Amino acid sequence: MMLKTTSEIDIVKANSSKINEVDFENLTFGNVFTDHMLVCDFKEGKWEKPVIKPYEPFLIDPSAKVFHYGQAIFEGMKAYKDENDDVWLFRPDENLDRFNKSAVRMAMPEIPEEIFIGGLKTIVDMERSWVRKGLGNTLYIRPFMIAVGSGVIAQPSSQYRFMIILSPARSYYSGEVKVIIAEHYSRAANGGIGAAKAAGNYSAQFYPQKLAQEKGFQQIIWTDDATHTKLEEAGTMNVFFRFNDTIYTAPTSERILDGVTRKSLIAIAKRDGIKVEERSVLVSELIAGAKDGSLKEIFGAGTAAVVSPIVGFQYQEDYYELPKIENSLAIQLKDKLTKVQYKLAEDTFGWTVKV
Amino acid sequence: MMLKTTSEIDIVKANSSKINEVDFENLTFGNVFTDHMLVCDFKEGKWEKPVIKPYEPFLIDPSAKVFHYGQAIFEGMKAYKDENDDVWLFRPDENLDRFNKSAVRMAMPEIPEEIFIGGLKTIVDMERSWVRKGLGNTLYIRPFMIAVGSGVIAQPSSQYRFMIILSPARSYYSGEVKVIIAEHYSRAANGGIGAAKAAGNYSAQFYPQKLAQEKGFQQIIWTDDATHTKLEEAGTMNVFFRFNDTIYTAPTSERILDGVTRKSLIAIAKRDGIKVEERSVLVSELIAGAKDGSLKEIFGAGTAAVVSPIVGFQYQEDYYELPKIENSLAIQLKDKLTKVQYKLAEDTFGWTVKV
Ligand SMILES: Cc1ncc(COP(=O)(O)O)c(C=O)c1O
Ligand SMILES: Cc1ncc(COP(=O)(O)O)c(C=O)c1O
Numbered sequence: 001m002m003l004k005t006t007s008e009i010d011i012v013k014a015n016s017s018k019i020n021e022v023d024f025e026n027l028t029f030g031n032v033f034t035d036h037m038l039v040c041d042f043k044e045g046k047w048e049k050p051v052i053k054p055y056e057p058f059l060i061d062p063s064a065k066v067f068h069y070g071q072a073i074f075e076g077m078k079a080y081k082d083e084n085d086d087v088w089l090f091r092p093d094e095n096l097d098r099f100n101k102s103a104v105r106m107a108m109p110e111i112p113e114e115i116f117i118g119g120l121k122t123i124v125d126m127e128r129s130w131v132r133k134g135l136g137n138t139l140y141i142r143p144f145m146i147a148v149g150s151g152v153i154a155q156p157s158s159q160y161r162f163m164i165i166l167s168p169a170r171s172y173y174s175g176e177v178k179v180i181i182a183e184h185y186s187r188a189a190n191g192g193i194g195a196a197k198a199a200g201n202y203s204a205q206f207y208p209q210k211l212a213q214e215k216g217f218q219q220i221i222w223t224d225d226a227t228h229t230k231l232e233e234a235g236t237m238n239v240f241f242r243f244n245d246t247i248y249t250a251p252t253s254e255r256i257l258d259g260v261t262r263k264s265l266i267a268i269a270k271r272d273g274i275k276v277e278e279r280s281v282l283v284s285e286l287i288a289g290a291k292d293g294s295l296k297e298i299f300g301a302g303t304a305a306v307v308s309p310i311v312g313f314q315y316q317e318d319y320y321e322l323p324k325i326e327n328s329l330a331i332q333l334k335d336k337l338t339k340v341q342y343k344l345a346e347d348t349f350g351w352t353v354k355v
Numbered sequence: 356m357m358l359k360t361t362s363e364i365d366i367v368k369a370n371s372s373k374i375n376e377v378d379f380e381n382l383t384f385g386n387v388f389t390d391h392m393l394v395c396d397f398k399e400g401k402w403e404k405p406v407i408k409p410y411e412p413f414l415i416d417p418s419a420k421v422f423h424y425g426q427a428i429f430e431g432m433k434a435y436k437d438e439n440d441d442v443w444l445f446r447p448d449e450n451l452d453r454f455n456k457s458a459v460r461m462a463m464p465e466i467p468e469e470i471f472i473g474g475l476k477t478i479v480d481m482e483r484s485w486v487r488k489g490l491g492n493t494l495y496i497r498p499f500m501i502a503v504g505s506g507v508i509a510q511p512s513s514q515y516r517f518m519i520i521l522s523p524a525r526s527y528y529s530g531e532v533k534v535i536i537a538e539h540y541s542r543a544a545n546g547g548i549g550a551a552k553a554a555g556n557y558s559a560q561f562y563p564q565k566l567a568q569e570k571g572f573q574q575i576i577w578t579d580d581a582t583h584t585k586l587e588e589a590g591t592m593n594v595f596f597r598f599n600d601t602i603y604t605a606p607t608s609e610r611i612l613d614g615v616t617r618k619s620l621i622a623i624a625k626r627d628g629i630k631v632e633e634r635s636v637l638v639s640e641l642i643a644g645a646k647d648g649s650l651k652e653i654f655g656a657g658t659a660a661v662v663s664p665i666v667g668f669q670y671q672e673d674y675y676e677l678p679k680i681e682n683s684l685a686i687q688l689k690d691k692l693t694k695v696q697y698k699l700a701e702d703t704f705g706w707t708v709k710v
Contacts (some may be wrong), residue, residue: 030418030507037417057414062392062520063385067501070425070554071561107561142507146422147558152385152497152522154591156561165417167507182546189544189580191537193559199425200555203502204548206426206462206511225544226581236509 003093003353006118009038011126012053022168024132029304030140030167034127038119038164041148042109047162050119052126055165061150065157071147072199073102076303077260078138078169079124079355081131082343087355089141090341092120094260099143102196107156108145115162116143123164124355130168135342140169140304171305179234179298180217180314181283182208186225187232188255195254205235217314219300223283224255230280237300237308238262242329243289244296246275261301265333267349272336274329283315290320298322299330307334358448358708361473364393366481367408377523379487384659385495385522389482393474393519396503397464402517405474407481410520416505420512426502427554428457431658432615433493433524434479434710436486437698442479442710444496445696447472449615454498457551462511463500470517471498478519479710485523490697495524495659526660534589534653535572535669536638537563541580542587543610550609560590572669574655578638579610585635592655592663593617597684598644599651601630616656620688622704627691629684638670645675653677654685662689 014035022032033055040050066072075095080088096117100110120141124131131139143164149157185208188194193201205220212220221239224230232250233239238259240249247269252258269276289295290313300308309330312321339345343352369390377387388410395405421427430450435443451472455465475496479486486494498519504512540563543549548556560575567575576594579585587605588594593614595604602624607613624631644650645668655663664685667676694700698707 028508031505033418055417057416059412059414061412062410062518063388063497063522065558066422066554067427068429068497068499068554069557069561070427071558072422072425074423105562106558107565140507142418142423144422150386152495152520153383154557154560156558156565163417165507167418184546186544186546189541189547191539191541191563191580192544192547193555198555198558199421199423200548200553200559202424202509203420203426203461203511203553204555205509206424207460208546210462210511225546 003117004113005121006114008049009119009122010049010051012051014054019129024137024168027168027170029169032167034130034166034168036123036126038123040115040119040162042160042162047109047112047115050115052123060148063150063152065147065149065151068152069147069154070200071106071108071157072144073099073106073108074142074144074197074199075099077141078303079131079141080138080341081133083133085133086343087124087128087131088341088343089120089124089353089355091260091264091351092117092353095143098197098258102198103145105193105196106198108147108160111145111162119164121355123166127166128355130166132168135338136170138169140167142167176311177218177300177308178216178312178314179219179221179310180212180215181221181231182223183228183316187222187235189225190254192254195252195257197257202235209235215314221313229282229284231283231286232256234300237302237305240265240299240301241281241286241295242297243294246277247329248277248279248281250280251278259302261303261306261337264337264351265301265307268333268336271348274333286313287315287320290322293323296323296325297328297330306338358472359468360476361469363404364474364477365404365406367406369409374484379492379523382523382525384524387522389485389521389523391478391481393478395470395474395517397515397517402467402470405470407478415503418505418507420502420504420506423507424502424509425555426461426463426512427499428454428461428463429497429499429552429554430454432496433658434486434496435493435696436488438488440488441698442483442486443696443698444475444479444708444710446615446619446706447475447708450498453552453613457553458500460548460551461553463502463515466500466517474519476710478521482521483710485521487523490693491525493524495522497522531666532573532655532663533571533667533669534574534576534665535567535570536576536586537578538583538671542577542590544580545609547609550607550612552612557590564590570669576668584637584639586638586641587611589655592657592660595620595654595656596636596641596650597652598649601632602684603632603634603636605635606633614657616658616661616692619692619706620656620662623688623691626703629688641668642670642675645677648678651678651680652683652685661693
């Protein structure tokens with residue numbers, strides 16, 4: 001894949017590295033950051049030269065629009081190290097594309113390909129010792145953009161800051177994942193910002209998530225806000241449902257994030273003859289399938305968790321446990337995807353990009 | 356009204372005041388801030404002692420949750436100076452109450468009454484020279500809370516910062532306000548965060564607002580996301596519709612902000628024998644009313660704009676101009692409300708609170 005990049009980046013190196021203080025065996029997700037961060041400011045209608053410099057707090061005005069109006073978007077991606085110590089990105093063009101779609105929806109400036117891709121490659125290259133070898137070890141990459149312009153009028157900012165920060169990570173969820181189907185709260189609406197990776201979409205879910213967790217569920221499966229009859233996605237994952245030998249996932253829409261993991265699993269399934277359909281699954285179908293045994297698996301799919309098998313779901317008063325099955329398609333698909341990411345299987349799609 | 360307050364506030368005074376640099380005749384909304392700000396941090400489960408100190412940028416970690424997940428809420432209120440140089444707040448208990456409702460919905464800690472009210476009174480008192488006499492002159496007050504805890508896991512922060520900043524202001528909108536009725540985009544959904552003054556609700560509107568402005572409309576009147584048939588509110592104002600001699604406004608709900616101006620106008624109308632009903636107005640009723648002449652007025656109501664008469668509205672392909680009328684209820688209500696705020700009329704409801 002030919003992606004534009006840039007060498008026009010100022011670099012200020014950290015005096016020393018924190019890497020020896022980090023316990024790579026016991027990482028909690030997203031807590032530890034590497035030595036450097038990338039910063040690129042947008043002022044007077046244009047992007048300035050990006051700078052990579054030591055990771056540290058920065059100064060911002062109390063009236064910055066990000067604080068008052070939530071003008072903020074982000075991406076989530078990972079770098080992987082193969083057996084030869086080469087470091088790889090996975091479909092960074094997809095993240096760039098989605099980032100810029102989010103930017104448009106949030107009335108923010110789009111980031112040029114050369115800054116996004118060039119910035120990624122340069123900073124990940126500098127931090128390559130933070131990318132550990134071995135399946136499940138990754139460097140989580142968080143590009144984001146915030147409105148830093150000051151003033152409390154409810155209008156788009158004229159100044160923005162794009163940043164990339166990096167955090168060594170292992171898989172996001174561990175343990176059994178039980179979910180609850182949303183009946184009252186909703187994540188997104190038609191005409192809303194659900195398809196954007198906008199900051200406000202996530203804090204909006206914290207309270208319903210807390211309620212779900214108090215009842216013993218790790219995740220919510222969101223339903224359409226208008227009728228709560230269609231299954232949509234989870235808070236940070238798209239969701240697949242396997243009935244007999246076919247897997248289904250909701251089509252992307254204004255309400256659903258167009259996940260890179262989702263589309264990659266669909267492509268792998270199609271390539272390998274696993275039946276997959278993009279169509280809305282109704283809550284009623286899920287219940288019927290759980291009752292008659294045709295519902296075999298439910299799993300989440302997202303960069304952080306990769307593939308997250310779900311053991312059961314609650315709907316209204318009842319909890320439905322999923323069967324323990326052999327030849328889980330969730331596990332097969334996770335395995336196939338992971339092998340591409342770590343360069344252990346042929347990358348038939350040309351998804352991996354060397355750093 | 357008896358409100359709890361506190362004198363437990365540390366004060367660090369600015370060395371000099373910027374007030375002489377400010378052109379009070381030509382203020383644009385929310386651009387200029389006074390000399391001080393209030394800061395109160397929430398850590399390890401409790402609120403620390405508030406500090407009032409010089410207004411200035413502050414340091415924050417790039418991974419702060421407010422940047423990534425939009426955990427941020429705010430309030431908007433005003434201080435008014437009367438003819439005796441006394442300074443007044445208007446229904447600050449309502450803003451406190453709404454702030455804490457927003458906090459709960461966004462999984463943030465509630466702020467104690469004594470910090471909110473005590474903080475407000477103390478900082479407004481310090482900045483009383485920034486509150487100018489004369490109708491239309493106000494000090495706009497922006498209390499807000501942001502998640503400052505670091506880490507990019509999509510979970511509520513454990514650290515927050517509550518702040519109050521102040522900006523001298525005149526009325527928000529000027530000139531003729533033409534509006535467009537939303538047909539595709541939506542502001543809020545059932546089960547969502549529309550009733551909270553959460554940052555993310557506002558940036559979500561920037562893009563549709565930009566499209567509306569490009570077509571020559573200053574504001575959007577939002578409709579329910581599910582059917583786009585019910586009129587809800589504007590981006591920063593509740594909306595009233597007058598048919599013949601009755602004014603109607605949508606009932607508050609999960610989708611609609613419970614505006615202080617809205618409820619104050621309703622109370623004044625009821626007290627003074629103006630017919631007012633809280634019920635959804637349908638787009639079809641609006642069109643019919645515009646055609647048969649029963650639709651007399653539309654006006655927005657909110658702290659920033661107070662009352663904002665609307666001259667006409669666009670729906671689909673057609674623009675409907677409202678009649679120029681005498682004895683506008685919008686103007687009457689604005690006048691009655693403003694007089695209470697500036698202590699020019701008796702405060703029969705006990706709404707004003709002396710600083
Ligand atoms: C709401 C939501 N759905 C789905 C996903 C999965 O997307 P991806 O596979 O690109 O990580 C994410 C991102 O992590 C998300 O935030
Ligand atoms: C969405 C929205 N609706 C209505 C209002 C009006 O509320 P209030 O009268 O309390 O200012 C506001 C706040 O300004 C608002 O943000």
